[in-house]
Amino acid sequence: MWPLILAFFSLLFLSPFGNISAFATPQVKLEAPATVARGDAFVALAVSDEPVTAFNFKWMGKSYAATAVAVAQAPDGTQKWQAVMLLPVPLDAKENDFTLSVTPMAGHVGGKKPAAVQQAATLGIGVYDKDRPVQKLTVDKKFVDPPAAQMERIKADRELVRKTLAAYTPERLWTLPFERPVPGDVSSLFGLKRVFNGQPRGLHRGLDLRGTEGTPIVACADGRVALTGDLYFSGNVVYINHGEGVFTAYLHMSKILVAKDQAVRKGEVIGLVGATGRVTGPHLHLSLLVQGVSVDPQPLLQAPRADGGAAPRAE
Ligand SMILES: [Zn+2]
Known part of the structure; x- marks a missing residue:
């Protein structure tokens, strides 16, 4: 049973280069992909033979707590405790130290600081770049040079999103692969260098999916609605907190069909496609x-249905 569970999680790692693992002591095991592209997130798995309440993952200078979950007993009666964590490699990650470490912890997650019970396991991860082409678009000029009167609103929108993403809950509600929020294929890739009306405006930090006005949008995973509203650039948005620092956001909706703090299930309709x-x-x-960083959702999404088309096109 236990090797089957490990094999199952290995399937989630999505790296064509295979996984690497490390043991700090006979009790702690850490698994992660050997290489990850800038702009992607990766799955890390920590497993302990000893009962622990949490794992503390350390990545790019920050620590993230994940609630440990007891997993099905092996045929010989032994039980394991594990956490599955998503971690980002930012598009503009410059540092050379991509060492991931995990420490199993005892005591409460949150409120009281848990104590380390075993030595940390560490892994070095190889980081590489993907090609990020340029995409030229034409939009209403108020979205390229917003009127001065809108600057306060844009600032307030940014602050609202920052606060929303700062709420960290250590319990994992997400599972992979993420449900496709609409059946349509990709119309614009993550990470494209964008030029609006001839002016460079940073990178495209999301994935655009085709959908006609009114197409139902479903939640990618279980979670809780963290923010709904009408933002200047994003239009009608819903942000969902999936736990362990993982959020999804759905932009440009014609209609929002959920309320803040509402619990949602994977595949539940949360709004309608709009402009x-x-x-x-x-x-x-x-x-x-993921941990406050925009990453490419595409490698973690369920494959498109045969009738949804598969070939990404830039438009
Ligand atoms: Zn977009």
Whole structure:
């Protein structure tokens, strides 16, 4: 049973280069992909033979607590405790130290600081770059040079999103692969260098999926609605907190069908496709935010259905 469980999680790692693992002591095991592209997130798995309440993952200078979950007993009666964690490699990650470490902890997660019970396990991860082409778009000029009167609103929107993403809950509600929020294929890839009306405006930090006005949008995973509203650039948005620092955001909706703090299930309808905010037409912009960093949702999404088309096209 236990090797089957490990094999199952290995399937989630999505790296074509295979996984690497490390043991700090006979009790702690850490698994992660050998290499990850800038702009992608990766899955790390920590397993302990000893009962622990949490694992503390350390990555790029920050620590993230994950609640440990007791997993099914092996045929010989032994039980294991584990956590599955998503961690980001930012598009602009510059540092050379990509060492991942995990420490199993005892005591409460949150409130009281848990104590380390075993030595940390560490892994070095190879980071590489993907090609990020340029995409030229034409939008209403108020979205390229917003009127001065809108600057306060844009600032307030940014602050609201920052606060929303700062709420960290150590219990994992997400599972992979993420449900496709709309059946349509990709119309614009993550990480494209964008030029609006001839002016460079940073990178596309989401994935655009095709969908006509009114197409139902479903939640990528279980979670709790963390923010709903009408933002200047994003239009009508829903942010969902999936736990362990993982959020998804659904932009440009014509209609929002959930309320803040509402619990949602994977596949539940949360809104309808629209063309609100900075858009060239109706579509869904999906953002995946992992530990506050925008990463490419595409490698973690369920494959498109045969009738949804598969070939990504830039438009
Ligand atoms: Zn987009």
